[in-house]
Amino acid sequence: MKNFDVIIIGGSYAGLSAGMALGRSLRNVLIIDSGKPCNRQTPHSHNFLTQDGRPPKEISTIAREQVEKYDTVKFHDGVVVKTATLNDGFEVETKKGEIFNAKKLIIASGIQDIKPNIPGFSECWGISVLHCPYCHGYEVKNETTGIFANGDIAFEFSKMILNWTKDLTLFTNGKSSLSEEQTQKLKDKSINVNENEIEEITHEDGQIQKLTFKNGEEFLLKALYAKIPFQQNINVSDDLGCEITEQGFIKVDPFQKTNIYGVYACGDNVTMMRSVSNAIAQGNFAGAMVNKELVDEQF
Numbered sequence: 001m002k003n004f005d006v007i008i009i010g011g012s013y014a015g016l017s018a019g020m021a022l023g024r025s026l027r028n029v030l031i032i033d034s035g036k037p038c039n040r041q042t043p044h045s046h047n048f049l050t051q052d053g054r055p056p057k058e059i060s061t062i063a064r065e066q067v068e069k070y071d072t073v074k075f076h077d078g079v080v081v082k083t084a085t086l087n088d089g090f091e092v093e094t095k096k097g098e099i100f101n102a103k104k105l106i107i108a109s110g111i112q113d114i115k116p117n118i119p120g121f122s123e124c125w126g127i128s129v130l131h132c133p134y135c136h137g138y139e140v141k142n143e144t145t146g147i148f149a150n151g152d153i154a155f156e157f158s159k160m161i162l163n164w165t166k167d168l169t170l171f172t173n174g175k176s177s178l179s180e181e182q183t184q185k186l187k188d189k190s191i192n193v194n195e196n197e198i199e200e201i202t203h204e205d206g207q208i209q210k211l212t213f214k215n216g217e218e219f220l221l222k223a224l225y226a227k228i229p230f231q232q233n234i235n236v237s238d239d240l241g242c243e244i245t246e247q248g249f250i251k252v253d254p255f256q257k258t259n260i261y262g263v264y265a266c267g268d269n270v271t272m273m274r275s276v277s278n279a280i281a282q283g284n285f286a287g288a289m290v291n292k293e294l295v296d297e298q299f
Contacts, residue, residue, distance in 0.1 A: 003101045004030045006290055007092050009080045009234060010108035012037040013276050014267030014283035016063045018106050021287025023070025027294065030100055031067075032092065034079045038110050038268065039276075041206070042126035047134050048277040056276060076100075080109070083239045090240075090262065104290050107242075107250060107258075107265040108283060109233040116148075116173070116228065120201030120208075127206030129224045135275055136223075137164040143222035146170070146211070148198075151177040153227050158191050161225055166190065169219070171211070173198050194219070232269055247272065256286035264290055 006022055008015045011033025022029045037060065039045070045056045067073055078094035085091075089103040113131075115122050121129060129148070130136045145165045149157055150172040158170050169192045176183065176195050183193060196213035201224070203209055211219040229248075236242040236250060236258075243251040243259045249272070250265040252258055258265055266282035268274045 002099065004028045004074075005102065005294060006030075006104045006106060007032065007090070007100055007102035008106045008108055009083075009092065010110055010267065011035075011064070011075065012060060012108070012110060012267070012279070013063065014110075014279040014286070015106070015108035016060065016067050017280040017283030018108060018266060018287035018290070019067045019073050019283075020063075020070065021284050022291060023067060023073040025287070025291040026072060027291060029073045030076055030102065031073065032076045032078050032080055032094065032100070035077065038113060039126055044139075045276050046136065046138065047275060051276070059276060080234055083234065083236060085240060085260070103262065104294065105240075105263045106283075106286050106290060107234070107236055107263065107269060108267045108279075108286075110268045111230040111248075112233050114229045114231060118198050118201060120203050121226075124201055124203050124206045124208055124224070125226075128203065128208040128222070129201070129226050131226065132274060133161055133164055133225065137161070140223040141165060143167065144220060146219070146221050146224040148173065148224055148226040148228070150174070152182075154178065155182040155186070157225065157227055158186055162189060162191065168192075169194055171196075171198065171224075236263075236265075255289045256282060257289065262293070 005027040006029045008018050008031045011031040015031055019029055019031050039056045042056055044053050046052055051059055080092055081095050082093040090105045092100045141164050144167045147157055147170045154170055171194050174197050176193055198211055199214045200212045208221050211221055237244050240260050245251050250270050252265050252270050256264045256266050264286045266286040267279040
C-alpha cells in the first residue's frame with residue numbers, strides 16, 4: 001500500500017503517540033522511522049508520571065508494541081529525505097527512493113544536536129552532559145556542576161541550574177560574551193565564569209570525571225549542562241514551505257498545525273521543552289487534530 005490517510009515522519013514518542021490516536025480513529029497510517037531517537041544514549045527517563053526512572057528504550061518499545069495492535073497503522077523502516085505537496089495531499093520519498101502518498105502529514109522527526117568537536121562530549125551526551133534539569137537535575141542535585149554555554153542563554157541557564165546546585169561554574173569555552181551586569185550578577189550568586197577553552201572531557205562510560213583545558217589546567221566535575229545548536233532532521237522549510245521560528249523550531253499553532261494546510265508537527269522539532277512526556281502529549285493532540293480535519297473535510 002502506497003496511499004494513506006496520514007503519514008507520520010518519525011516513530012519515536014511523539015510519532016507513536018500520534019499513531020495511536022489515529023489508529024484508534026480507524027485511519028490508515030504509515031509511520032516512517034529510522035530507529036535512532038536523540039535520547040538513545042540516555043540511561044533513564046524522568047519527570048514522566050508512571051514511567052519515572054525507566055530507560056527511554058523500554059518506554060518506546062512498549063509504546064510501539066501497543067501501537068502495532070492497531071492494524072490500520074503500518075510501520076516502515078527508513079529515512080525521509082524529501083517531501084512534496086501534491087494537488088490532493090503530499091508525497092514522501094525515503095533515502096532508498098521509495099515513494100508514499102498521504103492526505104495529511106505529521107512531522108515528528110525530532111532534531112539533530114550539533115555537538116562540539118571536544119573528545120568525550122558525544123560519549124557523555126545524555127548521560128552526564130545534560131540538556132534539561134527537569135529531566136535530569138534531581139539525580140545530580142548539589143553536585144559539582146558546570147554549564148557549557150555563552151552569552152544571554154548562558155546567563156538564563158545559570159539562573160535556572162542554581163536551583164539544583166550551588167556548586168556551579170559557567171564554562172564559556174573561550175572569551176565570555178556576557179555583559180558586565182550579567183557577569184556581576186553571577187558573581188554575586190557565587191557562580192564562577194571560566195573562559196578557558198576545553199581540550200577534552202575525561203569520563204568513564206559516559207560519566208564525567210574532569211575537564212581538561214587547552215592551557216593544561218583541569219577541573220573536576222560530576223555533571224555538565226550544555227546549550228548547543230541544533231538543526232531539523234528534514235528540510236520542511238524548503239520542501240513544504242513550513243515556517244521556522246527564530247530559534248529554529250517548526251512553527252505551529254495551539255493545535256499543532258503548521259502554516260501549511262494539512263501539515264502538522266509535534267515533539268522536539270517544535271519546542272525547547274524536550275521531554276518524553278511532552279512529546280507524547282503533543283503527538284496525541286496532533287493525531288486527534290488531524291483526524292478532526294479529515295472528518296471536517298467529509299462534510
